[in-house]
Amino acid sequence: MKSLLKKFTAVTLSIVMVLGMTACKEKSSSTVSQEITLTDSGTYPIVADGKNITLTCFTMTMPNVEDLQTNDFTKFLEEKTGIHIEFETGTRDDWEDKLNMSLQSGDYPDIIMGVSPNIAKYGVKEGIFIKLDNYINEKNTPNYYSMFKDNLDLSRESDGSIYSLLSTNDCYHCSYGRKMWINTKYLADMGCEIPQTTQEFYDVCKKFLEYKPNGIAIGGTAPGAGWYSTFQEWLMGSFLLSPSKSYTLNVNDMTAVNKEGKIVTAATDDRYKKYLEYCNSLYKLGAIYDGDFTQTQEQLKTIVNQEDAPVLCFPEGTISDYIDSAANPDLYKQYATLSPLEGPDGTRLTSYFKYSAISSGNFCITDKCKNPEAALRWVDFFYSKTGDLCSQYGADEGVDWKLNPEGKVGLNGEPALYEVLNPYSAETQNHDWQDIGIRVAPAAYRLGQAVDPNIDPYAPEGLEKLLYDSSKKDYEPYTQNESNSDLDMIPELKITDEESTNVSTIAVEVEKIITESSVGFITGAKDINTEWDSYKNSLDKSGLKTLLDTYQAAYDRMMKK
Incomplete structure (x- = not known):
């Protein structure tokens, strides 16, 4: 139990480091199938020589996102990476049936993101999902590796191999x-x-x-x-x-x-x-x-x-x-x-739900994908310093969000890491993905969002503060140990x-x-x-x-x- 807990708690330090770093760059390039050349690790676009590639992706839609294909963030990500995504989707009610039918028919996409497929069946047993062990490293997935290198065992399946990526949404008050x-x-x-x-x-x-x-x-x-x-x-x-x-x-x-x-x-x-x-x-x-x-x-x-x-x-x-x-x-x-x-x-x-913050199965690559390295380089952006901000609120810095706002503090009273200028909305919009895809929101990041330190916790806009303060005062002291x-x-x-x-x-x-x-x-x-x-x-x-x-x-x- 101690070794697993040690691995789990180490992710906090790794995550804080990611929040304060930019993606590492290495002086090398690699060539994948179809003679597609990738740029230096950690740089964008991912595909060299002005070329684009297309990946098909299954994910779950949400009512407050109008159209993933024409979404502003989707366009931003394509321009940034040089990778075009063709989406296949399901709703919260039918995604599992749709995905299983697709996998069982043999007509399935290159990548699967933001849902939790049956990896024991389609990965370990049938080999439809490929093993990612050799692709996950500091060179090819610098942001992901920096964040989860001490917790990769949490994503290993029963055969000891990795078939999917981890994600984190470390909501402090949710843990209590x-x-x-x-x-x-x-x-x-x-x-x-x-x-x-x-x-x-x-x-x-x-x-x-x-x-x-x-x-x-x-x-x-x-x-x-x-x-x-x-x-x-x-x-x-x-x-x-x-x-x-x-x-x-x-x-x-x-x-x-x-x-x-x-x-x-x-x-x-x-x-x-x-x-x-x-x-x-x-x-x-x-x-x-x-x-x-x-x-x-x-x-x-x-x-x-x-x-x-x-x-x-x-x-x-x-x-x-x-x-x-x-x-x-x-x-x-x-x-x-x-x-x-x-x-x-x-x-x-x-x-205290210590394991609720990290989940596996959030990104899988199938054996249909001809460029798995490029697919991982694409998703690695979500694990970068600004990846979650861009996907959640929009990719326009200074309009959608702002880093290190001067004089602002987070929920925990520490200097704020960022300020959201385009807040989450339950209304249908087509500017960002919000809760679609992969959430990469570690504790330091969630607690680092700027809030008014004098906010009334019982005002409508003070709910997060109320839940944070209540968890800190009434529940954290009684955590199991x-x-x-x-x-x-x-x-x-x-x-x-x-x-x-x-x-x-x-x-x-x-x-x-x-x-x-x-x-x-x-x-x-x-x-x-x-x-x-x-x-x-x-x-x-x-x-x-x-x-x-x-x-x-x-x-x-x-x-x-």
Whole structure:
């Protein structure tokens, strides 16, 4: 675990270096197929002698970008690199089906960008995606290599080879996304302090229900209905670490890694049983609303915004998902974040999603591509000092953005690295790509965007500041580490296509048993004292051991790199 964490944390230093450097230049050129000559590494255009080449590219479109083919940033990138891109696209709803059909038919493009294809199948097993190990180096991909050279193992597949590029979108407040928002006005009206322990929280909920008999002490939604919007995951941190959703199979199997490097599930831990018993005590009190297990985010939003404001607290990554700061400013200002509660044995953990910032599978080259080196030189621009600024906001420096604005500070209070002059828009436009393609937004970069240091965090334009300050004050101090938790998060594990086939159905069944049983134990529909063993037996029968063994094998492969 330590070696992987060391590799992971090293990316921060690499990223900061990239933000302060320009692409390196080497006095050499290379020739690829079709007698196309490339310019010196790190220089533009990429194709020498005034020639252009065309690459076909599959990516996902977004509603706020009119036409990738005629987009201003697309034109800028073609002029800069000498590479013309012909796009094949899918939407958020159908890209996966379209891409799979394309790959299975044999009629697929040169490159695939900004989506997450099945690399175990189309790369490792079938060889449609080519290996990139020999192409990724300081000479050919100077920006990418500088940023991720210490983290390349995170992109290695089960055979030890690299088939895709990494990307990063290191949103500080997202790493502490499991937040609980509590109404401080109600606390003041009741004469209560912000609760710090599970007992104090129980007492506050009890007093609230006396203060507002028809109120809801703890709001929430069904799993997956919102962004960290289930109360269960937040409350669990008072007993043991609440793991992230599996990055490997995208299920809530509650798997984590212990200090010995063994993959386990928190769902069979005796501390998890105590957590369920505590939740059951809150349910018996009437603090947990029955709708919390089934309702949508929109349904909870409607309840929160009722005229009598009946909700004491609700979980969500951002308060803006439930209350509009412009339309309902008074209610918006009443809520503040609640730190994780100290449990009966002193446990007080927030879930820090240390691996959520880096993802693999963001750029693949197929065996159709005649010029893979040129393709990598093209995408390397996105990892440059200004690549993300250009793709997100437009390529016109001084109009779309400005570097090192004098006298400005970032969210973290440090001198700003840049100022955005053409902000993100939800309206359809054709000037930039915004969230299409590859995001290269490390922590230093995201925190380095200029903001008004005196901005009101509860104003509409102060949301990022509110989320940053809340994360820093109420959640970062309770990050899991070796001294306060025996469990830690698991990164995305690279399993084979065969392993995926063997355990995918098992993982879904495990998730179903955990989810349904937790609701039963919390509501009392299941008696935890008499049915706990049968619950664990049902997980065993579902194939839990096979799932954990598969994860373990993949984890061990990764750790040996």
